[in-house]
Amino acid sequence: MPTGSGKSLCYQVAACAMQGFTLVVSPLIALMEDQVRSIAGLGFKVAALNSLMDSRQQMALLRGLEPDEPLILFVAPERLRDGLFQAALESKSMRPDMVVVDEAHCISEWGHDFRADYLFIPDFLDRCGWPRVMALTATAGDQVRAEICQLLRIARVYGDFPVHRPNLILSVRSVRGKEDKQQELLSFVRTARMPGIVYTSSRGAAEDLDAFLRAAGINAAYYHGEMKADDRVRASDAFMSGQTDVLCATKAFGMGIDKPDIRFVIHYQITESIEQYWQEAGRGGRDGQDCQCVQLYDPPDIKIQKGFITRSYPKPLAVKKAYQDELSLGPLPWGGDARDIPMQRFYDDNAAILLKRFEDVGLIARVGEVMTAVSVDLVDHRAARGPYARLAAAINSASSTANGLSRLPDIAFKLGVSDAEALAMLYRAAVEGAIDLGSRADRIIRYRTVKPDIADADLEAIEEKMAGRRAYKTQRLDELVAYLENTMQCRARLIGEYLGKEMSDCGRCDVCSRQ
Numbered sequence: 001m002p003t004g005s006g007k008s009l010c011y012q013v014a015a016c017a018m019q020g021f022t023l024v025v026s027p028l029i030a031l032m033e034d035q036v037r038s039i040a041g042l043g044f045k046v047a048a049l050n051s052l053m054d055s056r057q058q059m060a061l062l063r064g065l066e067p068d069e070p071l072i073l074f075v076a077p078e079r080l081r082d083g084l085f086q087a088a089l090e091s092k093s094m095r096p097d098m099v100v101v102d103e104a105h106c107i108s109e110w111g112h113d114f115r116a117d118y119l120f121i122p123d124f125l126d127r128c129g130w131p132r133v134m135a136l137t138a139t140a141g142d143q144v145r146a147e148i149c150q151l152l153r154i155a156r157v158y159g160d161f162p163v164h165r166p167n168l169i170l171s172v173r174s175v176r177g178k179e180d181k182q183q184e185l186l187s188f189v190r191t192a193r194m195p196g197i198v199y200t201s202s203r204g205a206a207e208d209l210d211a212f213l214r215a216a217g218i219n220a221a222y223y224h225g226e227m228k229a230d231d232r233v234r235a236s237d238a239f240m241s242g243q244t245d246v247l248c249a250t251k252a253f254g255m256g257i258d259k260p261d262i263r264f265v266i267h268y269q270i271t272e273s274i275e276q277y278w279q280e281a282g283r284g285g286r287d288g289q290d291c292q293c294v295q296l297y298d299p300p301d302i303k304i305q306k307g308f309i310t311r312s313y314p315k316p317l318a319v320k321k322a323y324q325d326e327l328s329l330g331p332l333p334w335g336g337d338a339r340d341i342p343m344q345r346f347y348d349d350n351a352a353i354l355l356k357r358f359e360d361v362g363l364i365a366r367v368g369e370v371m372t373a374v375s376v377d378l379v380d381h382r383a384a385r386g387p388y389a390r391l392a393a394a395i396n397s398a399s400s401t402a403n404g405l406s407r408l409p410d411i412a413f414k415l416g417v418s419d420a421e422a423l424a425m426l427y428r429a430a431v432e433g434a435i436d437l438g439s440r441a442d443r444i445i446r447y448r449t450v451k452p453d454i455a456d457a458d459l460e461a462i463e464e465k466m467a468g469r470r471a472y473k474t475q476r477l478d479e480l481v482a483y484l485e486n487t488m489q490c491r492a493r494l495i496g497e498y499l500g501k502e503m504s505d506c507g508r509c510d511v512c513s514r515q
């Protein structure tokens with residue numbers, strides 16, 4: 001179902017019927033707040049835990065939950081592997097009766113929105129004994145759907161494909177080279193009705209175009225996934241409230257965004273598939289008024305997408321190199337049996353895909369997320385004399401990292417327990433209010449090495465999987481190129497057919513209006 005078509009009604013109805021604890025996993029912080037406001041009148045307790053709250057606010061919210069009260073709780077996907085969140089739920093014996101996974105296509109590598117955070121959702125569901133699961137998505141490709149169903153154990157699929165809206169006016173403009181493209185963009189934007197989005201395929205391009213447009217006197221801003229969270233929220237808010245006319249953005253912008261009055265969506269570079277193009281173009285004209293959906297097409301741009309495919313699904317030599325050099329996984333040193341991968345590294349989606357492949361063929365096994373240092377404050381000073389005396393003493397004597405965090409192994413050593421047990425004790429103390437765990441922490445994802453080194457047979461098994469995905473992505477790209485180079489058939493009709501909908505000519509796209 002497309003965004004804005006009442007996806008949230010699905011779980012509201014189910015939650016009302018169930019009267020239990022519904023956990024909604026959503027990557028959309030801005031949308032969470034809207035949802036909380038709109039559901040607030042239903043006689044449920046509704047709350048959202050998000051990264052904009054500081055750790056004290058988050059803890060206060062968790063402490064205030066009542067186990068038997070009907071509850072809808074919104075959380076970002078990364079929260080599910082947060083030990084403090086798990087400890088807080090466990091301390092109250094709270095288990096979700098239903099878990100709703102919004103934007104569920106993010107769990108699939110087949111789609112264009114894969115997010116490493118989503119890979120941990122099945123682990124979380126394992127730990128809660130697989131409650132009911134509802135997955136929601138606006139993207140409905142066959143492979144993506146199959147993968148969602150498999151990973152989240154979904155038995156039944158409901159829904160419909162998005163259809164073309166006649167107020168979206170599709171066109172493709174051929175350009176040659178950077179200067180030609182920039183001029184085409186500028187002359188379009190100068191006469192266009194505002195506001196609009198310019199989509200690029202990289203962070204750098206979004207920033208460059210923003211600078212270019214502002215230099216030409218256009219009220220522009222940029223948005224991409226590598227900005228700091230609060231900068232991102234500010235950029236998004238300014239665009240949503242009408243302070244910014246043109247937002248130069250990567251695909252990171254728009255998921256769940258429901259700004260009704262977008263008058264143009266320009267694609268400055270090409271997307272990876274018709275499906276992605278359609279989803280992004282479809283963010284325009286939600287109010288039913290016209291929206292110009294313009295693709296600027298310079299054939300060398302195809303190489304950018306081909307490069308993404310090669311990097312996401314590397315050939316055996318590159319896989320081996322990544323295993324040895326980038327991820328430092330092999331060969332196993334004498335006597336060693338654990339590898340630590342910094343969290344940061346894992347947040348490169350390509351690295352996440354590779355690690356998953358290594359797990360698939362049994363080279364490594366994921367132990368879990370491990371904290372190496374935490375920011376911790378004693379809140380209750382009586383704790384230092386009471387049941388937390390030993391813990392408090394251990395915290396006080398632990399050495400600090402350069403950024404002022406307390407080293408967890410030191411705390412564990414003083415307590416005479418393992419790092420994991422020390423962390424569990426900290427979580428318990430935080431849940432009970434004796435200490436405050438700040439939101440800063442150094443984290444790693446720990447892998448146990450199962451085999452000493454990668455063998456040719458492993459590389460072949462990985463290549464078999466990689467080849468399938470590479471071929472699939474290449475085919476999607478070829479289909480998009482065919483759409484871009486098409487001059488004979490109505491564009492809306494072509495997209496409709498691609499998505500499995502019979503349609504008549506739209507009469508408004510560039511192909512229709514030439515005829």
Ligand SMILES: [Zn+2]
Nearest residue numbers: 490506509512
């Ligand atoms: Zn047409």
